[in-house]
Amino acid sequence: MTEENLRTLVRQIVTECASAVADPNAIPIGISNHHIHLTQADFDKLFPGQKMEKFKQLKQPGEFASKQTCDVIGPKGTLEHVRVLGPCRSHSQVEIANSETFKLGVPAPIRLSGDLAGAPSVKLRTAAGEVTVQGVIVAKRHIHMSLTDAQRFGVKLGDTVTVEINSAGRRTIYDDVIARPRKDFTLEMHLDTDEASAANVQSTTVAHIIPKVQSTF
Template identity: 50%
Template sequence: MEEKVLQQKVREVLKKIKSIIKIPVGISNHHIHLTESDYKKLFPNEEIKIKRELNQPGEFASEQTVTIKGTKGKIERVRILGPFRAHSQVELSLTDTRKLGIKVPIRLSGNLTNTPGIDLESKYGSLHLDDGVIVAKRHIHMSEEEAALLGVKKGDTVSVLVNSDERSVVFNDVEIRPGKKFKLEMHLDTDEANAGNISRESFGKIID
């Protein structure tokens, strides 16, 4: 009985902690991650240049942009994010996929099995990716210490309430992504943010 009581108290404490901690919201517009070799095909003899640092340590938006082309349309000035990755990846919103005329799965970053490809074009040349196009699944980055404090682990899913002017929204199935270098931040795409009138000043709270 004592063990059951203790477990219940632990659950109550964790629930209270989750309700108190405010999670900053990051809004991701369409963007591209490239391998170094793919980058050099699009920008030969041009070093990648940092435009601004991103919230997650070591990550940045570059000065370089490309045009992406689908079967029905194209999107210009899609920014490349750094540093270079082991596999090139294009992250879009569902609205983007309809404009381009391609069917794209909702996946976590790096889960690229059976994903469609796309054509990229820079001022220097073009490149076809055979795969790597996804709509990013909403998720929360956090440090391993924050994950322990919140009583969650990699792969867990939670529900998050984001309060905004006149359009508070509960997002279900938000995946937990802890890491040694991660900072606490929930990532939504532009479709999700627009649906809730959410800005980069918004915060979320785990409610379940």
Template identity: 50%
Template structure:
């Protein structure tokens, strides 16, 4: 009797092995704020949001606008607003930032803000208090849709990566895959994680499982 070969299963195994060799650039995200148009207009009435630096994902950019975050235990000045405006207001902090402000921010993937704490955002023109939106962003890897097919990855999947850096290479588990047509292959971690793994400009991540 001829042995039955499951080609699809074997191909998937080969792909899972080969993607381990792909070096994914690592970007460290500092604390930042995304605003709805309405919240932006309340903080910067009549002022356009100007593009200071384009970011790697979609049409995201670092704007020229800075705000102060106010929590029960402290304030943080010069926190950058990222554009363009979104459907929800979201404040992304590291755990260290959250502790300094006195806000129990949960680890969430961007956009998942239901039930999260809020805070006060202050600009030179006024301040707003948002009821929710403060998160510690869950570490994630942006993957372009076609690349995701080639690499055998899907949105919401969690992988373990090895971060390779000059002096603090490390393994990071539970990295969430995010797939999008306008994404560019890149891993995003926050400043706490970046410091922990010594992530300079040359740090790369390889999916190992």
């Protein structure tokens, strides 16, 4: 880790700790731009002789944006220079915003990552190669959290929650947000670029889970 990376990490930790002290129920928001996950075999076809190089560390442990990009080609159009995320996975998939389905011409379903049954296919192309990937989805909004966070919020894996986002000039309520607790996850809500834009999400914007009202009957 370089000195600059260490300083960035320290600043992030200090900022998050300060936010947690001020509001322990605040959930940071991560805006998920379109991206690609590849199997090792597909990576080798698109980037022969290369290793996946880290461009930027992501918030979830072990996950990173790589320096490698490729074009996503659909029946009607192309998304150029789409970032590949690492590490490699057991199945290649492409995650896009709903507005981008029209440009590509693919009826991408709204799914959690990895739920690819019946999802349409696109071509991925670099200067060195091309592959066809069956698995284009619009990511369903969700919250990564630790097991401790899950206990605090009173949720378990797969539960749906309602989330409130108060940003400048726009109060937005998002239903059907999926809880994704795991031992090593860091608390973060993931929205795609369409959803974040609609809610006017800024770098300091946070989300809050709206507690369910318990019936007295």
